[in-house]
Amino acid sequence: xxxxxINKSKHALPTYATVASAGMDxxxxxxxxxxxxxxxxxxxxxxxxxxxxxGFEAQVRPRSGLAIKKGITVLNTPGTIDADYRxxxxxxxxNLSSEEFVIEDGxxxxxxxxxxxxxxxxxxxxxLDDTERGAGGFGHSGTN
Numbered sequence: 001x002x003x004x005x006i007n008k009s010k011h012a013l014p015t016y017a018t019v020a021s022a023g024m025d026x027x028x029x030x031x032x033x034x035x036x037x038x039x040x041x042x043x044x045x046x047x048x049x050x051x052x053x054x055g056f057e058a059q060v061r062p063r064s065g066l067a068i069k070k071g072i073t074v075l076n077t078p079g080t081i082d083a084d085y086r087x088x089x090x091x092x093x094x095n096l097s098s099e100e101f102v103i104e105d106g107x108x109x110x111x112x113x114x115x116x117x118x119x120x121x122x123x124x125x126x127x128l129d130d131t132e133r134g135a136g137g138f139g140h141s142g143t144n
Contacts, residue, residue, distance in 0.1 A: 009047025023111035030105040071097025
């Protein structure tokens with residue numbers, strides 16, 4: 001799939017690390033480092049602008065290495081970039097650790113997955129079809 005993109009950053013376009021990768025790393029595009037204190041959140045620019053085809057979204061997700069090693073994650077995960085959005089791709093990061101984290105220019109801060117989606121057309125009914133689970137809530141489908 002071809003996607004139009006404008007790169008106003010100082011960095012190369014996102015790429016897949018391997019032939020089987022689902023996501024591409026997004027990099028911070030900063031004039032100066034950002035110090036993210038414990039429990040603080042910030043909006044990190046990437047310098048990327050894109051036009052996805054209708055029926056697709058970009059999902060912004062945490063990087064597992066940053067999450068486990070530094071306690072840094074994407075706050076609204078997965079963040080959704082709609083096909084009609086034309087602004088800069090930015091990432092909301094939060095520091096869930098007890099130590100400050102410095103975000104440097106070019107740092108890989110999140111990953112982006114392009115995914116197909118559909119829009120629903122609601123059909124009002126009086127009764128829903130029955131299933132084995134029925135109305136069982138959280139934790140209903142397993143014993144442990």
